[in-house]
Amino acid sequence: MTVKEYLGQAYRIDQRINSKLEQVGSLRALAAKATSTISNTPPSGSRNVHSMEGIIVKIIDLENEINADIDTLVDLKREIMGVIKVIDNPEYQTLLELRYLCFYSWEKVAVEMDYDLRYMHKLHRKALELCTAFIPAGK
Template sequence: MTTVEWLSRARSLDSEITALLTAQRRAFERVLNVTGRLREIVVKGGLRQDPMERYLELEETINERINELLEVKQEILAAIRNIDRQEYRVLLIDRYVNGYTWEKVAQHMHYSTKHVLSEMHPAALDAAQRVLEEESRRAG
């Protein structure tokens, strides 16, 4: 796994959670549209399950993914914390933890997007790679 892939895990999980939350909202709207009391419906295998129970299962799945996201972000932040240069830490946190666009990262840092992408990002990735390699050596 490359450094970018390792750092991007939080952004990927965040996108997945956003999609799941959209699905949850739509499912809740459907549950509310059930007329009368919530009726049991037949699902595969002949099992009977209340629509609200299925909705709550979806909520549990989302909560599990959110917990995983928090763990990944903590892991990423722990590595970033060991980077010496403060500008690189800000850049990596803004992009890979906060999920900012490159334009927003550059604006926040008061640099041009071109400078952030061509100069700072590669240097920040190199710094992160050194930290990850050092952590790997210590752990292994």
């Protein structure tokens, strides 16, 4: 795994969490869709409760997955922060934090740091070179 791939893992996990949150929202909307018919005859009592039960189970399962992913993301961000802190250059640290922990676009990083975009890429290459030695074994 390259340094960029290692540092980029947090972004991918964050994307998966957001995707699952959207799925939960969709399932909640589906569960909330309840139609009622106004009529003089009493309901037959044969509503499909199993369908609602299945949706609720799926929501709970997804929420459990989201919680596990959040735990993984927090641990990974802590690990990445450890790698970034070892670098003895505050400029590189800021760049890496904005890019890989705050998930800023390159344009936003350049604006935040008040640098030209090309210069940002040059700094990034140098910062990645320094990170190589500090990536945990097996990563």
